[in-house]
Amino acid sequence: MIAELGQYALALAFALAVLQVVLPAWGAKRGDAxxxxxxxxxxxxxxxxxxxxxxALVQLYVTSDFTVVNVVENSHSRMPLIYKITSTWGxxxxxxxxxxxxxxxxxxxxxxxxxxLPDRLxxxxxxxxxxxxxxxxxxxxxxxxxxxxxxxxxxxxxxLNPILQDPGLAIHPPLLYLGYVGLSISFAFAIAALLEGRIxxxxxxxxxxxxxxxxxxxxxGIAMGSYWAYYExxxxxxWFWDPVENxxxxxxxxxxxxLHSAVVMEKRDALKVxxxxxxxxxxxxxxxxxxxxxxxxxxxxxxxxxxxxxxxxILAILVFFIAGALALFAFRASELRQGGLFAPVSREGALxxxxxxxxxxxxxxxxxxxxxxxxxxxxxxxxxxxxxYFNLTFGGLMLPLLFAMPFxxxxxxxxxxxxxxAQRLIxxxxxxxxxxxxxxxxxxxxxxxALVGIGLAAFVMIGSLIDLVERSAxxxxxxxxxxxxxxxxxxxxxxxxxxxxxxxxxxxxxVCASTWGLETIAAVKPGxxxxxxxxxxxxxxxxDRGGANFxxxxxxxxxxxxxxxxxxxxxxxxxxxxxxxxxxxAGIRTFGFSQLYxxxxxxxxxxxxxxxxxxxxxxxxxxxxxxxVMSIGGVLSLLDRRLRVGAPKPSRKRLAAVPAE
Numbered sequence: 016m017i018a019e020l021g022q023y024a025l026a027l028a029f030a031l032a033v034l035q036v037v038l039p040a041w042g043a044k045r046g047d048a049x050x051x052x053x054x055x056x057x058x059x060x061x062x063x064x065x066x067x068x069x070x071a072l073v074q075l076y077v078t079s080d081f082t083v084v085n086v087v088e089n090s091h092s093r094m095p096l097i098y099k100i101t102s103t104w105g106x107x108x109x110x111x112x113x114x115x116x117x118x119x120x121x122x123x124x125x126x127x128x129x130x131x132l133p134d135r136l137x138x139x140x141x142x143x144x145x146x147x148x149x150x151x152x153x154x155x156x157x158x159x160x161x162x163x164x165x166x167x168x169x170x171x172x173x174x175l176n177p178i179l180q181d182p183g184l185a186i187h188p189p190l191l192y193l194g195y196v197g198l199s200i201s202f203a204f205a206i207a208a209l210l211e212g213r214i215x216x217x218x219x220x221x222x223x224x225x226x227x228x229x230x231x232x233x234x235x236g237i238a239m240g241s242y243w244a245y246y247e248x249x250x251x252x253x254w255f256w257d258p259v260e261n262x263x264x265x266x267x268x269x270x271x272x273x274l275h276s277a278v279v280m281e282k283r284d285a286l287k288v289x290x291x292x293x294x295x296x297x298x299x300x301x302x303x304x305x306x307x308x309x310x311x312x313x314x315x316x317x318x319x320x321x322x323x324x325x326x327x328x329i330l331a332i333l334v335f336f337i338a339g340a341l342a343l344f345a346f347r348a349s350e351l352r353q354g355g356l357f358a359p360v361s362r363e364g365a366l367x368x369x370x371x372x373x374x375x376x377x378x379x380x381x382x383x384x385x386x387x388x389x390x391x392x393x394x395x396x397x398x399x400x401x402x403x404y405f406n407l408t409f410g411g412l413m414l415p416l417l418f419a420m421p422f423x424x425x426x427x428x429x430x431x432x433x434x435x436x437a438q439r440l441i442x443x444x445x446x447x448x449x450x451x452x453x454x455x456x457x458x459x460x461x462x463x464x465a466l467v468g469i470g471l472a473a474f475v476m477i478g479s480l481i482d483l484v485e486r487s488a489x490x491x492x493x494x495x496x497x498x499x500x501x502x503x504x505x506x507x508x509x510x511x512x513x514x515x516x517x518x519x520x521x522x523x524x525x526v527c528a529s530t531w532g533l534e535t536i537a538a539v540k541p542g543x544x545x546x547x548x549x550x551x552x553x554x555x556x557x558x559d560r561g562g563a564n565f566x567x568x569x570x571x572x573x574x575x576x577x578x579x580x581x582x583x584x585x586x587x588x589x590x591x592x593x594x595x596x597x598x599x600x601a602g603i604r605t606f607g608f609s610q611l612y613x614x615x616x617x618x619x620x621x622x623x624x625x626x627x628x629x630x631x632x633x634x635x636x637x638x639x640x641x642x643x644v645m646s647i648g649g650v651l652s653l654l655d656r657r658l659r660v661g662a663p664k665p666s667r668k669r670l671a672a673v674p675a676e
Contacts, residue, residue, distance in 0.1 A: 017071050017074055017075055018071070018075060018162040019162070020071055021067070021075075021161075021162050022068070022156075024065070024068040025064070025152060025155060025156055025162075026156065028061050028064035028115075028148075028152055029149060029152040029156060031057050031060050031145075032061055032146075032148040032149035033149055034145075035054065035145025035148070035149075036142050036149060038054070039138035039139070039141055040142040042054075043135045043138040043210075046135075048134060051135065051138035054137060054141035054142065055127075055137075056126075057141075057145070058119075058123050058125070058144065058145070059123045059126050059127070061119050061123075061145070062120055065112075065115055065116050065119040065148075068112065069103075069112055069113065071162075072085070072109060072112060072161050072162070073100060073103050075162075076089075076103050077096065077099050079172065081165070081168050081169055081170070081171065081172055082166075083161075083162060083164060084164065085108050085109065085161045085162070086102075086172060087173060088172070088173050089106040089109070089173070089175050090102045090172040090174070090175060091171065091172045091173070091174040091593050092172065093563050094174070094180070094563060094564050097182065098180050098184075100185070102175045102179075104184075104188050105176065105179045105184055105188075107159060108159045111151065111154065111155050111159050111309065112155060113188065113189065113192055114151060114305070115148060115151050115155065117189075117192045117193055117195075117196040118144070118147060118148050118196045118199060121144070121196060121197055121199060121225075122141060122145070125137070125140060125200060135211060136207050136208075136218075136221075139206070139207035139210050140200070140203045141203075142207075143203035143207060144199065144203050147199055147203075150332045150335070150336070154325075154332065157328070171593070172593070174564060174594050176596075177565070177589065177591040177594060177597075177598045178247065178598055181247050183240075183242070183243035183247060187236060190235045190236035190239055191239075191240065191263060192236075193229070193232035193233075194229050194230065194232035194233025194234070194235075194237075194266070194267070194270075195233065195263070195266060195304065196229075197225065197228055197229025198229045198233075198266060198270060198298040199298050199301070200222075200225035200226075201222055201225055201229070201270075201273060201297060201298060202294055202297070202340070204218065205222075205340070206295075206340060206343065208291060209291065209343050209348075210347075212347060212350055212351070214290075215284065216280060216281050218280075219277045219278075219280040219281035219290065220281050223274065223277045224653060226273055226274055226277065226297075227274060228649075228653060230270045230271065230649055231646045231650060233263070233267050233270060234267065234642055234645055234649065235643070236263065237260075237264065237267060237642070238638075238639045238643065241253045241254055241638070241639065242639050246603055247598075247601075248599075251601070251612045251614070251628070251630045253528070253635070255402075256401065256402050256405045258307060258384045258388075259304075259307065259308055262304030262307050262308060262384070265300040265303070265304070265380050265381055266298075266301045268373050268374075268376055268380070269300055269373070269374070270297045271373055272373040272377075273290065273293040275366045275373075276289055276366065276370055279363045282363075283355045283357060283363055283428065283429070284355050285356070285357065285363060286367070287351050288351055291344065295337075295340045295344060296374075299336070299340065302337060303333065305329065305333075306326075306333045307384075357428070357430070358431070360426070360432075360433045361428060361430050361431045362424075364426075364431070365423030365426050365431075366423060368416075368423075369416065369419070369420075372413070375412050376408075376409050376412040376416075379405075383404050383405055383408070384400075387399060417471055417475050417519075418474070420479075420515055421440055421443060421474065422440065422478075424479070424481075424482045425439055425440065425481065439481060439485060440474075440478055440481060443473075443474050443477040443478040444474055446474075447470040447471065447472075447473040447474035447477070448470055449473075450469050450472075450473035451466040451467065451469050451473075461530045461531060465526050465530040468523075468526035468530075469526055469527075472519045472520075472522040472523035472526065473519070473523075474519075475518060475519030475522065476519035476520065478515075479511075479512045479515035479516040479519065480512060480516065482508070482512060483501065483504075483508070483509070483512055486500060486501070486504060487500045488500065505655050507651070507652040507655040509648070509651050510648040510649060510650070510655070511648065513647055513648030513651060514644075514645045514648030514649060514652075515648075516644060516648075517643070517645035517646075517647075518641060518645060519641070520640060520641030520644055521637065521638050521641030521642060521645075522641070523637050524634050524636065524637030524638035524639075524640070524641060525638055527633045527634040527635075527637070528632045528634060528638065532630060532632045532635075533547050533630065533631040534547075535547050535628075535629050536628050537627055537629075538619075538625070538627075539554045539624055539625060539627055540554065540623055540625075541554050542554065543624075545572075545627060545629050547631050549576055550574060550581070550611065550631070551575045552573070552574055552584070552613070552627075552629060553573045554570060554571070554572055554625075555572065555573055556571050557570055557618060560587070562589065564591060564592065564593065565590060565591045565592065566589070566590050567587045567588065567589045567590075568588050569585050569586070570586050570587065570602075570613075570615045570625055572584050572613060574604065574611065584602040584603070584604045584611060586599075586601055586615045586627070587599075587600045587602075588600070588617055597617070599614050601614045605636060608635075608637050608640070609632060609633045609635060610631075610635050611629070611630075611631055612629070612631070613628070613630075615627050
């Protein structure tokens with residue numbers, strides 16, 4: 016009965032999505048306040064039904080209802096509760112339901128918190144959201160129904176893919192979807208502005224918080240996915256330029272460009288057409304990522320669908336929204352009034368430069384991702400575009416962008432003094448050079464470019480703090496007044512500084528882990544030793560341990576560093592009975608910001624030994640710590656009262672003064 020109620024709720028949500036498109040849009044066209052007013056309650060109602068449907072699917076998994084096909088194919092009665100819950104979205108049908116759940120959630124949030132939006136704009140925004148929801152709800156109902164029954168019902172399920180049986184699945188996909196789907200709000204605002212034919216600084220102020228929230232979630236989702244691959248797949252890498260990874264990186268780059276472009280639009284009423292285009296591009300890349308992952312085009316641990324019918328359906332959705340949005344953009348963009356002018360050397364100019372590099376980097380990743388697929392589709396030839404291409408193109412575009420970043424925050428609006436800013440950044444540049452020189456003296460080997468990366472990371476981190484020092488005027492007014500000034504700064508100033516600082520931290524981690532990491536591979540038996548750097552690992556024993564739905568063979572190593580014990584580290588191989596699949600569980604020990612990483616192969620029957628891969632990754636945790644710092648910066652900016660959803664309401668004093676005037 017729960018499955019039928021869940022499916023019925025989806026059908027009702029689809030009906031409400033259709034109404035959410037028709038009634039508010041028709042009301043906005045005719046200027047009918049009553050019809051426009053239906054947008055909010057319909058959006059909230061749609062979310063309620065989608066929430067009920069999603070909760071119903073979770074309940075089916077928790078109770079191991081093997082009369083439902085989706086539960087049979089992706090669950091097992093002996094799985095821990097957390098994996099039963101995460102199995103809900105650990106498959107194609109459930110992941111698409113999560114996609115629609117997040118979409119409906121954002122629509123409901125606009126309905127609830129968008130009270131300051133003009134009625135016509137809000138009606139159009141929610142109508143666009145309803146259109147997107149209707150498309151994906153129809154996709155679920157007609158091609159990917161998660162509530163189909165199985166008759167006769169089996170006694171046991173087939174288990175979830177063992178690689179997905181990890182706490183990372185509870186965090187990574189929801190965060191990623193909150194970022195992916197959150198960009199639909201920016202898209203809806205862009206389409207609404209084109210339909211209305213009016214866009215101004217207030218529009219930028221309304222769209223920025225939604226874009227910033229999506230950017231924060233997307234940043235955390237990408238970082239969590241990187242760390243999950245790092246410790247779960249047993250390779251010890253944090254980024255492989257896999258097409259699925261690229262599918263999440265491209266919307267992040269576009270959203271980053273959109274955030275900076277919206278700042279220019281809000282402050283200077285400029286870059287209107289470009290900002291609208293970026294809002295369309297960011298969500299279009301999210302849709303493209305959904306198509307790549309869910310259509311079966313790619314074979315990956317992330318991709319669940321292999322039915323051509325599903326791929327064609329998603330492709331139709333992709334073409335409809337992207338082509339339709341770009342056609343509307345081409346038709347109406349010329350009618351949008353251009354904004355204010357500014358000098359090339361100014362904060363606006365720096366933000367435009369930022370946009371150029373980010374969009375070029377997005378294009379480079381897009382070409383590298385789609386070219387092999389297009390070539391195979393047209394000629395049948397299979398090629399792989401690997402890290403050398405991406406490192407050269409993407410890295411070559413990001414390095415000058417990172418160098419220019421500290422300058423942008425210090426330049427004045429409209430017209431800046433580049434020489435003056437360079438003088439203020441001289442300390443940051445000098446300390447960056449010192450960091451590179453000290454690194455060269457303290458290390459052996461490594462390319463010169465790595466030293467440049469170290470210096471650049473230090474320059475970015477220190478440069479991001481220079482703006483705060485300048486605003487405090489500590490050299491002129493003393494510590495007490497400077498502290499008072501810092502306390503009075505808007506939260507968005509701290510948010511910007513933290514986001515830029517976090518990017519420098521991530522760059523530092525990438526350079527150190529990639530350049531000065533150590534790795535050794537050896538065959539060992541109990542009692543044998545493996546040496547890596549100053550550390551020696553001794554295989555103490557191989558033991559059997561049982562899990563809820565797997566058996567594990569665990570290798571226990573003791574760690575010595577220059578004769579000093581540093582504890583133990585365990586790595587294992589797990590065999591999952593239901594699927595007869597084995598997984599490698601890496602052992603990781605953290606020392607400061609660095610990590611010792613151990614993975615083992617299956618035990619050899621002849622001599623009882625195992626092949627072990629041991630890696631030492633200096634400062635590798637800074638890669639993900641930097642992403643967390645960037646996200647904290649985004650949250651701080653969201654907490655700034657100037658970035659509250661909607662245009663700011665006039666104060667009571669001002670309202671009271673109007674009649675007197």
